[in-house]
Amino acid sequence: MNHPITLLNHQNRAVAQQIRDVQIVSYRVEAKWIQFDHIPYLKESINHIQNCSEVFIGCMKESTLAGVLSFEIQNHILCIHRLVVHPTYFRKGIGQSLLAYVCEQEALHYEVQTGTRNTPAIRLYQSMGFHITGEKTVAKDLKMSLLRREGGKNMC
Template sequence: MIVKLNHQDKQIAKEIQQIQQAAYRVEAQLMGFDGIPQLYEKVSEIQKSTETFAGYSEEQLQGVISFQIDEGILAIHRLVVSPTYFRKGIGKRLVEYLLEHYKGYEFVVSTGTANKPAIALYTAYGFQEQRLIEVAPGIHCTQYSLSN
């Protein structure tokens, strides 16, 4: 089940942090880059975030998506699934949740260019590559967008 999360609650913020650190460690390995900011984000920083958070859980939190809306653009800031639950369709469900509940927005998201599973997920929903961003020497992210 997907529900909005109160990330200002310390326990929920801690659960978000644990999932995102585990998920971003996997992405860091794929990219060969450990400078992903969310790897080092503190619970207090998550609590102060202005993003909207939604989570997928069955008895425990298994995946999280966060986003911000500004002038008709919905920017996905993080989509993380606990590695224990990789390949179970949780990322798909979280993307579908946004697409169903926020019709009429343009969606944008960036992911590591080496993160083939994330790219496959976004392109399966029709996201189109927009531009390549060099985040560190030799390390790239790709930005995607979708008009919904």
């Protein structure tokens, strides 16, 4: 399912608020899945979103921001920082559309990390050509899986 994706002006306070609203409800669900409620993005301020250097893209459904992905490209490596979908829109192809859009960006490879217990996210990334390359412990109760996909354009 292909959903229209737009570039978000996260420096605009109202847009940053919408991004924050979506990520809070989404990361609350993830926190339950991974059994860890100290995800930093749950405490992120609107001001921090407005001032960060990431590129934000989003998917709108009616007048609601249904999903958000942010990334940065450094040294030809595209690093996905966040991918969140409002729970109302889970399993409707929003995350897949956001990832497909990002795969249009020219990069040597793409990297992302997610909670090892977040099997829906890991399955999504793997369905888009990402492979688990490692795992790291970031807190007593939290392991993160590192995923990578080789680059080139239009490979997702």
